[in-house]
Structures are given as C-alpha cells and as structure tokens.
Amino acid sequence: MAAQAVSLSQKEEAGKLMLSAAGRWISSFAGQAEHLVTELERKRSKSKSIAIDVSHIEQLDTTGAWLLERMRRDFEDKGASAEIVGLNPRYKILLDEVQQTNTGKHTEEHDDPNPVVGTLSLLGEMAVSFAKDTGEFVQFLGAAVVSFFRVLVRPWTFRFTSIVHQMDRVGFRSVPIIVLILFLIGAILAQQGIFHFRKFGAETYVVDMVGVLVLREVGVLITSIMLAGRSGSAYTAELGSMKMREEVDALRVMGRDPMEILILPRMIALIIALPLLTFIGSMSALFGGMMIAWLYGGFAPEIFMDRLRDAISSSTFWVGMIKAPFMGAVIGLVACVEGFRVQGSAESLGEHTTASVVKSIFLVIVLDGAFAIFFASIDW
Amino acid sequence: MANVEIAQERTPKPSKVPDNYPIIRVRDVWVSFSDHPVLKGLDLDVKKGEILGFVGASGGGKSVLLRSIIGLVQKQKGTIEVFGRDLDRLSEQERQAIERRWGVLFQHGALFSSLTVRQNIQFPLREYLDLSERLMDEIAIAKLEMVGLPAFVAEKYPSQLSGGMIKRAALARALVLDPEIVFLDEPTSGLDPISAGEFDDLIKALQQTLGLTVFMVTHDLDSLHSACDRIAALADGKIIATGPIGDMLKSDHPWLRAYFHGKRASSRLNGKKT
Numbered sequence: 001m002a003a004q005a006v007s008l009s010q011k012e013e014a015g016k017l018m019l020s021a022a023g024r025w026i027s028s029f030a031g032q033a034e035h036l037v038t039e040l041e042r043k044r045s046k047s048k049s050i051a052i053d054v055s056h057i058e059q060l061d062t063t064g065a066w067l068l069e070r071m072r073r074d075f076e077d078k079g080a081s082a083e084i085v086g087l088n089p090r091y092k093i094l095l096d097e098v099q100q101t102n103t104g105k106h107t108e109e110h111d112d113p114n115p116v117v118g119t120l121s122l123l124g125e126m127a128v129s130f131a132k133d134t135g136e137f138v139q140f141l142g143a144a145v146v147s148f149f150r151v152l153v154r155p156w157t158f159r160f161t162s163i164v165h166q167m168d169r170v171g172f173r174s175v176p177i178i179v180l181i182l183f184l185i186g187a188i189l190a191q192q193g194i195f196h197f198r199k200f201g202a203e204t205y206v207v208d209m210v211g212v213l214v215l216r217e218v219g220v221l222i223t224s225i226m227l228a229g230r231s232g233s234a235y236t237a238e239l240g241s242m243k244m245r246e247e248v249d250a251l252r253v254m255g256r257d258p259m260e261i262l263i264l265p266r267m268i269a270l271i272i273a274l275p276l277l278t279f280i281g282s283m284s285a286l287f288g289g290m291m292i293a294w295l296y297g298g299f300a301p302e303i304f305m306d307r308l309r310d311a312i313s314s315s316t317f318w319v320g321m322i323k324a325p326f327m328g329a330v331i332g333l334v335a336c337v338e339g340f341r342v343q344g345s346a347e348s349l350g351e352h353t354t355a356s357v358v359k360s361i362f363l364v365i366v367l368d369g370a371f372a373i374f375f376a377s378i379d380w
Numbered sequence: 381m382a383n384v385e386i387a388q389e390r391t392p393k394p395s396k397v398p399d400n401y402p403i404i405r406v407r408d409v410w411v412s413f414s415d416h417p418v419l420k421g422l423d424l425d426v427k428k429g430e431i432l433g434f435v436g437a438s439g440g441g442k443s444v445l446l447r448s449i450i451g452l453v454q455k456q457k458g459t460i461e462v463f464g465r466d467l468d469r470l471s472e473q474e475r476q477a478i479e480r481r482w483g484v485l486f487q488h489g490a491l492f493s494s495l496t497v498r499q500n501i502q503f504p505l506r507e508y509l510d511l512s513e514r515l516m517d518e519i520a521i522a523k524l525e526m527v528g529l530p531a532f533v534a535e536k537y538p539s540q541l542s543g544g545m546i547k548r549a550a551l552a553r554a555l556v557l558d559p560e561i562v563f564l565d566e567p568t569s570g571l572d573p574i575s576a577g578e579f580d581d582l583i584k585a586l587q588q589t590l591g592l593t594v595f596m597v598t599h600d601l602d603s604l605h606s607a608c609d610r611i612a613a614l615a616d617g618k619i620i621a622t623g624p625i626g627d628m629l630k631s632d633h634p635w636l637r638a639y640f641h642g643k644r645a646s647s648r649l650n651g652k653k654t
Contacts, residue, residue, distance in 0.1 A: 094589035347494035
C-alpha cells in the first residue's frame with residue numbers, strides 16, 4: 001500500500017494543542033486532507049491555544065493552503081487562538097492570499113419548495129408566459145407590417161437580393177425533400193384507400209379521397225410542417241446567434257432597422273415560397289397516388305385523371321393554396337420572435353430553437369383548424 | 381485504503397528530468413494551413429518558473445504555436461516536449477496526466493455559457509477529483525477572490541458578466557487545479573489599465589507562490605515590461621529573438637525596433653522618464 005500522502009498529527013503540551021501537518025497538501029490529495037481536517041473539526045478540543053505546525057509540509061498549493069486556513073478559522077470561531085507556524089517562506093504569499101478569501105458569510109442554499117406550490121406556480125408561470133407570447137407575437141406582427149408598409153412607401157429600400165437569397169434557401173433547396181415526402185404520402189394514402197375501399201367494391205373512390213385530401217389538407221400541412229422544421233429552426237438559430245454576438249445591436253446603432261433587414265426578407269421569402277412548395281408538393285402527392293392506383297389498384301393513369309377531373313373542383317385546389325401564405329407567415333413570425341428572445345448562453349439558443357419548431361407546428365395546425373371552420377361555413 | 385492509491389496514481393510523478401531542462405521545448409515545428417506555412421521551423425525553449433511573453437504581428441502565428449503546444453492544432457513536422465516528454469509519444473492516459481498539469485486561458489475566456497461561474501470553476505475539480513461539495517464551493521470562491529472578483533459573481537452566468545470579469549473567471553478556472561504551466565492568450569486585452577496592471581501583478585504573484593511557468597501571448601507593452609521575465613519575438617514563422625526586455629530594446633532588428641520603439645512604445649518610455 002502506498003504511504004499516506006498527507007498527515008495531521010496532534011499532541012497536547014502544557015494546555016497548548018500542537019498540530020503538525022506533513023506531506024503533500026495539494027489538490028490531488030485534497031480528498032484525504034479534507035477528511036483529516038473535518039475529523040479534527042468534529043472533535044472538540046478544550047485547548048484555548050493552538051499552533052498548526054506546517055514545517056513538514058513538502059508541497060502546498062491553493063487547495064492545501066485553504067484547508068489549513070479553514071482549520072485555523074474553525075478554531076478561532078470556537079473561541080481559541082490559533083496560528084500557523086513554521087511556514088516555508090516560499091508559501092507565505094500563497095497563504096496570505098488564501099487568508100483574504102472566503103471571508104463573506106456562506107450563502108445558504110435554497111431549499112426545494114413544496115411540490116404542490118411548485119406545480120401551481122409552474123402552472124401560473126406557464127399561463128403568464130402564454131399571455132406574454134400572444135402579446136409579443138401580435139406586437140411583432142404589427143412591427144413587421146409597419147416596416148412592410150414603410151418599404152412600400154420607399155420601394156428603393158426593398159431588399160430584393162436578400163429576399164431572393166432567402167427564397168433560394170427556404171424554397172428552392174426544399175424542393176427535393178418536399179417532392180419526395182409528398183410523393184410517398186400520396187402513394188401511402190392511395191394504397192390504404194384501395195386496400196380498404198376494395199371491401200365495398202368502391203376502389204374508384206380512392207381518387208376522390210386522394211384528390212380532396214391532398215389538395216385541401218395534406219399538401220399544405222405537410223409542407224408547412226417540413227418548412228417549420230427545416231427553415232423555421234434555421235431562422236431562429238441564425239437570428240439567435242446574431243443576437244448573442246451583438247450583431248443585431250450593431251445593425252440598430254448603424255441606424256438600420258433589424259426588422260427591415262433581417263425579418264422582412266425572411267418572412268416574405270417564406271410567404272412566397274410556401275404556396276409554391278405546396279403546389280409542387282401537392283402535384284407530387286397526386287402523382288404518387290396515381291402511380292399506386294396504377295400499379296396496385298390496376299387503373300390506368302387516364303382513368304385516374306378522368307375521375308380526378310370529376311372529383312375535384314377549382315375550389316378544392318384554392319382552399320389549400322389560400323392557406324399556404326398564412327402558414328408561411330406564422331412560421332416566419334414564430335421563428336423570428338423566438339430568435340430575438342435568445343439570451344447569452346448556448347443552452348438558451350437550443351431552448352428557443354426547440355420552442356420555435358414546436359410552437360410553429362402547433363400554430364400551423366390550429367390555423368388549419370380555423371380555416372376548416374371558415375371554409376365549411378362559406379360552403380367551399 | 382483504496383482512496384490513497386487512486387490519489388497516488390493520479391498524481392503527477394516527480395519527473396526525472398533535470399531542473400534546468402526547459403519545461404517546454406519546441407524544435408523545428410512547421411504548421412501550415414492549406415499550403416500556406418504559418419510556422420516555419422520554429423524553435424523555442426521555455427524555462428521552468430519563468431514568465432515568457434510571446435510577441436509577434438497580428439495573424440503571425442502566435443496563437444497557432446500556443447494551440448499546437450496544447451494540441452489543438454496539428455503540426456506537420458517537428459517535436460514539442462512539455463515537462464521533458466515528447467507530446468507525440470504519449471499514451472492517452474499519459475496525455476491526460478500532462479493536460480492536468482497545465483491550464484489555458486483562451487482569448488475570449490471560453491467559459492461554458494450554460495454553467496454559472498462557480499460551476500465553471502468547479503468543472504475541472506468535479507472531473508478529476510473526488511471532493512465534498514463544501515470544499516469545492518470554498519475552493520471556487522477562494523480562486524474567484526484570488527483573481528480579484530467578489531464572491532457574489534459565483535452565481536452569475538457568463539453572459540451576465542463584463543469582458544474583464546469573464547477573463548478573470550476564466551483564469552480562475554484555468555488555475556483551479558494549481559497547474560504548473562499556464563498558457564495565456566492575450567490576457568490583458570480588453571481590460572482597463574488598472575485591471576490589466578492588477579492582472580500582471582496577479583500573474584507574477586501566482587508565479588512566485590506556486591512556481592508557475594507562464595506562457596503569455598500578449599500585445600500589452602506594459603505587461604512585457606512589468607511582468608515578463610523573458611520575451612520571445614515571432615516574425616515570418618520563426619523566433620527572431622529571445623531575451624529580457626532590455627535586450628529587446630537594444631536589438632537592431634527592424635521589426636523589433638518598430639515594435640518596441642514605435643510611437644506607442646516610445647511615448648510610454650518617455651512618459652516613464654519624466
């Protein structure tokens with residue numbers, strides 16, 4: 001077994017307690033040294049005068065010096081007089097430094113609140129933050145609209161290049177994934193439809209189902225959800241890290257409105273890109289449905305097209321398309337608000353990016369529900 | 381007592397290297413980035429217990445050398461020895477043992493933004509040692525106060541601190557394991573002259589008490605004058621001169637003359653004389 005790296009021995013001498021510390025009082029052995037010191041602190045000594053002899057210490061660092069100092073203070077707190085003697089002069093400055101630290105009152109840790117109170121207060125906080133969210137979204141939307149009108153009045157400040165760049169990022173580059181996903185979804189819908197309708201001999205109605213479902217709901221919903229995950233999160237992370245590095249403040253002090261430069265191009269790009277992507281996606285879904293109807297259901301594309309022409313009207317198509325720009329606005333709005341809420345830390349950036357995706361998907365679905373009620377009541 | 385053995389095993393073994401052997405020995409180091417050589421066969425010795433100031437033009441490769449010593453930048457050629465051990469010939473474990481013996485202060489502090497200052501300082505303690513919460517708290521506060529920050533800062537997050545406070549807190553983290561070498565990357569940049577002066581004094585005091593070796597990349601002429609024992613100047617990928625500040629001032633090398641006798645430097649010298 002290895003020898004003790006640190007030791008602390010004691011002896012009484014004419015009412016005086018002599019402690020002798022030896023060995024290597026460094027952070028690597030701090031666990032051991034602390035054990036010795038707490039052991040000693042626990043024992044009550046009657047001596048009023050204590051000397052801590054440190055002349056046998058081979059090596060001392062801040063942690064070791066602090067433990068010696070802590071021991072000395074502990075004796076003094078109990079009303080004894082204690083001093084450190086025999087200190088190697090090269091450690092004097094170190095001990096002096098340490099003696100000036102930890103002089104304040106030790107702050108008490110907060111104890112955990114009652115779980116019921118905790119849950120209630122959490123619920124309350126959530127309600128308040130929901131109200132705040134709503135307020136902030138409305139305010140932000142207002143500010144975005146105001147800056148949009150400001151740009152309309154002064155069209156030369158319109159950031160055309162920026163919008164094109166953003167549209168390339170969120171629109172053009174999303175085309176492959178949107179096409180692929182909606183193709184698969186159209187195919188799955190058709191396959192399920194054929195499989196179940198076959199029991200009633202109503203296979204041909206699968207065309208009605210796929211056509212209406214894709215054009216009215218699925219096309220726009222899936223596209224919106226994809227963009228919320230793909231572009232909304234990117235917006236939040238981008239704006240958040242710009243905020244963290246004071247880039248947003250830099251824009252502001254140069255007399256430029258971040259709303260106009262950062263937010264507006266992103267929101268406009270989303271509002272334009274989402275209907276386009278919805279259209280491309282819906283077509284891809286219908287194509288997927290048609291392929292499955294041909295390969296699995298056995299009706300030729302011409303028959304599918306004929307049925308489709310009977311099954312849907314232009315209003316079916318427009319219901320889906322009208323919703324798309326609103327979805328784009330909601331995604332852009334949530335992404336930008338959350339991005340601007342990021343505080344200094346990396347953790348906060350992650351938190352708000354998550355919040356951005358979750359909230360925008362939620363709002364997209366809520367909005368879709370509201371549109372469903374609206375279109376039902378105007379009989380479209 | 382298993383504890384003791386574990387502790388023993390983790391402790392740096394006293395090296396068999398002679399005392400006068402340089403603690404950092406860099407020989408013929410080449411580093412280039414996409415065919416653009418930054419360091420071209422650089423040699424440098426850092427002696428045990430000294431404060432070495434490392435100067436050079438901005439973008440000249442000072443930080444590159446620092447980062448290749450601590451292993452963040454891959455060198456193409458050459459050897460780097462620290463504590464007498466060639467860093468290329470170490471096992472994973474030996475390397476970790478050596479990394480524990482140095483501390484690094486990054487230029488912008490590099491505090492973990494999602495941890496409080498106290499948790500930041502305690503991070504190395506928690507990773508390497510097995511200590512009670514109380515002792516870790518006390519050590520964190522002690523280090524914080526030693527670098528000149530008040531104790532209440534401990535519960536703050538890095539984003540709530542000023543630039544100078546971040547530097548000090550980061551130094552506290554670099555020093556928490558009482559390393560033998562500290563690497564400082566522009567420690568006084570962005571500090572007011574009073575804080576910078578205190579920082580120099582602090583480095584000096586720590587060097588004297590802990591026998592610390594300090595490798596300091598700096599542009600602060602005051603630090604070079606008051607804190608550094610020796611200065612190494614880097615130009616064109618090589619060390620062009622090493623020596624105490626007096627030698628630097630006497631040197632005839634055009635870059636050194638421009639550096640130490642430029643407008644900013646000479647106004648400082650003149651100011652001192654009057």
